[in-house]
Amino acid sequence: MKIALPLLIAFGLAGAAVAQDAGKSVWQGIYTSEQADRGAGVYAQRCGACHGAALNGTGEAPPLIGGEFVSHWDTMTVGDLYDRVRTTMPQNDPMSMTREEYADVLAFLLKNNGFPAGSQPMDKRSEVLATIGITAEKPASSGG
């Protein structure tokens, strides 16, 4: 089926996905391994009870690993995911951690979903993370 273009523009009201040529990708190593390790601790403390030790999900809390989870964030930005977690998680006590802790736990999630670590730690400013695109599939040309 074909979708008419004007319709797509109308949809772009909330969190519009706008193609952009220059910009960073989650495939370029946007967090450090140390950060992800710290994030593992945060995860065990604050997330694991609901989302499961192996990130598989339990009860109503969905898995935070695997194709379905990544699809939810495909073509969104790391800033979108960061602010979603920051403002709504842990579900029973949102916005209860520091921005650093949220960045660490996000690094842990990215690592578990196969996005590579790099040399620079993840920024903790939403507006900066909003310039880093998430794509489920590794773009052919992206650097490591």
Next chain:
Amino acid sequence: MKIISTLPLSVAAALMLTTSALAQTPGKEGVAAARTTNGVANWTTYNADLKGSRYSPLDQINPDNFKDLEIAWRFKTDILGSRPEYKLESTPLAVDGVIYTTGGTRRAVVALNGATGELLWQYAMHEGKRSAESPRALSGRGLSYWTDGTRRRILYVTIGYRLVSLDADTGRPDPDFGTNGVVDLKTDFDQDLGDLDTGEVGVHSAPAVSGNTIIIGAAFREGFTPKTHNNTKGYVRAFDVRTGKRMWTFHTVPKKGEFGYETWLNNSADVNGNTGVWTQVSVDEDLGLAYLAVESPTSDFFGGKRPGPNLFGNSLVAVDLKTGERRWHFQLIHHEIWDLDNSSAPLLMDVTVDGKPRKVVGLPSKQGFFYVFDRATGVPVWPIKETKVAKGNVPGEWYSPTQPIPSKPPVYARNGVEEKDLIDFTPDMKKKALELTSNYVLGPVYTPPIVSTPEKFGVINNWAQGGTNWPGGSFDPETGIAYVYACGACISSTGLLPPPAGLSDIPLVVGVAGQPVVMIKGPGEGAGADSPAPSTPVGASSGPPRLAVDGLPLVKPPYGTISAIDVNNGTIKWQVAHGETPDFVRNHPVIKAMGGIPRTGQSTYQIGTLVTKGLVIAGENQFTRTEDRPRGAMLRAYDKQSGKEVGAVFMPSTQSGSPMTYMVNGKQYIIVPTSGGNASGEFLAYALPSKR
């Protein structure tokens, strides 16, 4: 390479979080202006009618033009609570051009202009600790409408389990109902809940209103790790819709001396709870019967504290609408220990079987059986045979030697996971699947749960979220065909372990060998507007290794289906995989190398269907991105006769409740409740373009 970027969300998100629920907007001018009888078609109950059809005879939107639908308006529910909601399940009602629905983490009630989506009034009850403690928070499935021709009322149950009656014109509580418009459902319950704030009970479903009778069910925390077997009992009650006076109570767990008590050995009915009706109640107004699809007794996977078949657990019960007296019942699963609790609204259908007109009730299920009974007598239309099933070896468990299995219609969804169900795109994948599952038990329907050990973590199953869940089915009253969505790949592993001291008085709860046993949260628990509730134990974990092979689902497609079940003859007329193949499957190197696979459908339990004159309509619950469109989900329409897809339109977010349709000023609309992933709750109203 294309990198996608969006506007920062942070500003918007921060604003949402500081906005508390608005005070009620007074005045009736809004509703008065929006109300019309010009070219209207209404949708006045959760399921379109009390028979559970989800059917509308409208056909302005039809197979030829469905693809042209566009968004007419959208209503975001973020401000209806202290934080946005990501699980919007409500089906709105449409009455004379006005839309009524619940929404938001506060479960507020709103009236909207059906043509524009404009907010006309809003009502919310701030219940503090009582809602924070609720086992069933969030916006719920919706509300009910009642009128005697003069008075017009909107009724719903709050997060804290209070029944509220509002003036449909103003949103103000009805002073003649209960106490200032409110009935406290935690009282006058034939049992003592102790502290009214913490006493465990709530409900997500919309009340059923028939004549002057309003029927309310009950729901509880997730039954994986209950605190006690002696939980609240899920009695069903009816109230006078005008006054809030209680009319009757049906004891879903019989009291001593009542029919069925002896099906709980050792007087165990006295010390077990749950057994509620958390799904929608259907009513045959001619026969004067209400149909209750009762869930399981306490503890979803262990019943050692309740030996015996446990009536009316997992039964379909027909009760007298006026008195609540039982007319007939049929227990679909004896001594339930699989979390295969009754999930769907009973479908009251008039069909022709072997040349004779029959009034039947059909019940879809998590276990993929579609049960059909004469709805006056409860006698199965086609034989349902008591069939020998496997006996388990969990210490202290009581097993039913047989279970009732329908001879017709055939099973419409995966209800066991066996070797033949495992992924086999390549021999290597099949091999890996067999290796992975060697640490688990596989088996057909009613394979009993096991104690988790390092050798066998649990039984791999499609129980808790498989088959048909709370959205239930739908049907076409003209043809007697039911349309039922089912999940075929909502699999998990279930094993049992003793809980640590202080967690539960049940000897075995859900757990995985080698990992600490923790409380498992249910739908919306601790997530409503007044949460945080007391925090969960931290540092804990649960969940076995991932049930996936090379990142792909462990079981074969289809992952989700819509089946057309012909209830005139008990056959499956057609079945289609519903939903685009997930990206991670479609783009998988092995699948690509195979040159692709037929559409798989999606693994989700959130899908409800809508039936119109010519179409079966349902959206998708997963985000996908294809060559010709960006990330989003599709709202799909199928030809009712053939199941052939006749059109699909883009949704910026995923369907999370069931769609409905209505007409105002001669224009037909379809509303889809959406939420998920990054998208918080939003109602999308679709209509055809005015100009083409």
